Amino acid sequence: MSFILSFFGTVFGVIFIIVIIISCILLGVYKMIGFNNLKSLIFAAKNSKTIKEVEYSRQKNVSGMTKLLEPEIIKDFSDFNKSLLYDIIEKNLMKIFKAIENKSTSEIKNDEDMILIFSTLQQYIEDLKNKNVDIKYSDVVFHEHAIKNYEKIQGMATITTSTTLEYYYSNSENNNEQYSNIKKQTRYTCKFVYIYDETKLGRNKKVFSIHCPNCGAPLTQFGNDMECQYCSSHFEPINLKLWKMSSYKEDYK
Ligand SMILES: [Zn+2]
Numbered sequence: 001m002s003f004i005l006s007f008f009g010t011v012f013g014v015i016f017i018i019v020i021i022i023s024c025i026l027l028g029v030y031k032m033i034g035f036n037n038l039k040s041l042i043f044a045a046k047n048s049k050t051i052k053e054v055e056y057s058r059q060k061n062v063s064g065m066t067k068l069l070e071p072e073i074i075k076d077f078s079d080f081n082k083s084l085l086y087d088i089i090e091k092n093l094m095k096i097f098k099a100i101e102n103k104s105t106s107e108i109k110n111d112e113d114m115i116l117i118f119s120t121l122q123q124y125i126e127d128l129k130n131k132n133v134d135i136k137y138s139d140v141v142f143h144e145h146a147i148k149n150y151e152k153i154q155g156m157a158t159i160t161t162s163t164t165l166e167y168y169y170s171n172s173e174n175n176n177e178q179y180s181n182i183k184k185q186t187r188y189t190c191k192f193v194y195i196y197d198e199t200k201l202g203r204n205k206k207v208f209s210i211h212c213p214n215c216g217a218p219l220t221q222f223g224n225d226m227e228c229q230y231c232s233s234h235f236e237p238i239n240l241k242l243w244k245m246s247s248y249k250e251d252y253k
Pocket of ligand 1: 212213214215216217228229230231232233
């Protein structure tokens, strides 16, 4: 009799301790991430999904100080219009997604809006080709845009933007099923530059690593007469006095 009692005593004791530990963990997680996220975390655990998928489905917030920075930009560039800039972000990101999907830069080769990001994107697409990786983006929906930073250094003004969006994403790398048409909420940080004084550029020149569309050699002159030093092709001069996207980066991987 006393054996059975102590047996049940031990079993209940162990169950009690386990319940206490689980409660502490849930309480800790709840304090860290809040009720709604805890709910989706438990939901994901029930469906044996990963925490990564929960993170994917969480709509992101733009990080920015538009109200503070917009008047500063307008003070320097009276014709600045943030809606136009946001339009370019959406158009450019769509062109980038399409180029990555098709693993081809032919459609953006002579695109003035893409001129400063062309060579980085081309390199990325070459890597995808070499690794035989397919990436797909579908049902892209943009949520919000914000201005994150603004600075003027050495003849060049830079605006950093923050954009939230969602899309269905597939990535064939490592045959990972986790990335097969998964809905992803994400955020991109982009930079736009405007050269207001070419003569003061100095080390800012490296932003302009433009390559000859004919032979691929780096172009060094951006004056009125643009000529490739290697193949002697001539080009239309680039209008530097326009906001041009110089980089883009996904904040969540
Ligand atoms: Zn050339």
